[in-house]
Amino acid sequence: xxxxxxxxxxxxxxxxxxxxxxxxxxxxxxxxxxxxxxxxxxxxxxxxxxxxxxxxxxxxxxxxxxxxxxxxxxxxxxxxxxxxxxxxxxxxxxxxxxxxxxxxxxxxxxxxxxxxxxxxxxxxxxxxxxxxxxxxxxxxxxxxxxxxxxxxxxxxxxxxxxxxxxxxxxxxxxxxxxxxxxxxxxxxxxxxxxxxxxxxxxxxxxxxxxxxxxxxxxxxxxxxxxxxxxxxxxxxxxxxxxxxxxxxxxxxxxxxxxxxx
Numbered sequence: 689x690x691x692x693x694x695x696x697x698x699x700x701x702x703x704x705x706x707x708x709x710x711x712x713x714x715x716x717x718x719x720x721x722x723x724x725x726x727x728x729x730x731x732x733x734x735x736x737x738x739x740x741x742x743x744x745x746x747x748x749x750x751x752x753x754x755x756x757x758x759x760x761x762x763x764x765x766x767x768x769x770x771x772x773x774x775x776x777x778x779x780x781x782x783x784x785x786x787x788x789x790x791x792x793x794x795x796x797x798x799x800x801x802x803x804x805x806x807x808x809x810x811x812x813x814x815x816x817x818x819x820x821x822x823x824x825x826x827x828x829x830x831x832x833x834x835x836x837x838x839x840x841x842x843x844x845x846x847x848x849x850x851x852x853x854x855x856x857x858x859x860x861x862x863x864x865x866x867x868x869x870x871x872x873x874x875x876x877x878x879x880x881x882x883x884x885x886x887x888x889x890x891x892x893x894x895x896x897x898x899x900x901x902x903x904x905x906x907x908x909x910x911x912x913x914x915x916x917x918x919x920x921x922x923x924x925x926x927x928x929x930x931x932x933x934x935x936x937x938x939x940x941x942x943x944x945x946x947x948x949x
Contacts, residue, residue, distance in 0.1 A: 739911070750882065768782055797815075823870075836861060875923075877920075882897070
């Protein structure tokens with residue numbers, strides 16, 4: 689990606705964010721005039737910087753819960769999607785349960801997980817996995833289902849085994865679908881950890897948010913929310929970098945489309 693293209697891609701959201709923050713500053717400072725209701729962005733930055741150690745201390749447990757829960761979800765999604773690809777019977781049995789798992793609100797089952805598994809990291813990992821599992825498994829299953837049938841028949845006619853076809857043709861073909869689901873899931877991951885901490889935890893950004901709400905530190909609530917948003921955007925951006933690294937052939941496809949345009 690050239691510098692010029694990067695600038696063209698970034699300046700619209702940066703400009704919009706600057707306008708919104710500037711408008712927020714003016715409204716909060718000259719219209720609301722009550723920092724307990726709506727602090728200015730400058731007050732939020734100042735409060736967040738002053739409490740950076742406390743925020744960082746609580747961010748680490750949330751990050752650890754997010755990483756472990758997402759890793760568990762990642763492995764489980766690949767195992768089940770692979771099983772559904774190899775066995776139509778497994779797909780008919782498992783897929784309805786995947787859909788059903790998304791009809792239960794996380795905020796409703798979080799207290800149940802805490803009652804069953806305690807206040808440790810276990811229920812947080814399970815809730816993050818539950819929040820992120822469906823987009824990963826569904827997108828990967830869709831990628832396998834959209835594999836090139838002609839290429840599949842060609843490899844079979846050449847004597848390729850089922851596993852060889854799977855690893856050399858079906859997995860690479862499913863990766864674009866998978867990364868689409870990964871970007872959706874990664875935005876749910878931190879939110880799932882926060883919900884889990886609301887239900888019961890000793891530390892974490894969810895607990896810190898509750899504490900700041902109880903003492904009416906609206907500036908620190910906004911500062912913590914900003915940290916959560918920045919973390920989610922960073923993880924979202926990381927998925928694009930990972931996709932470019934793992935699917936180098938798509939770079940040439942994108943270049944070809946740009947030439948056509």
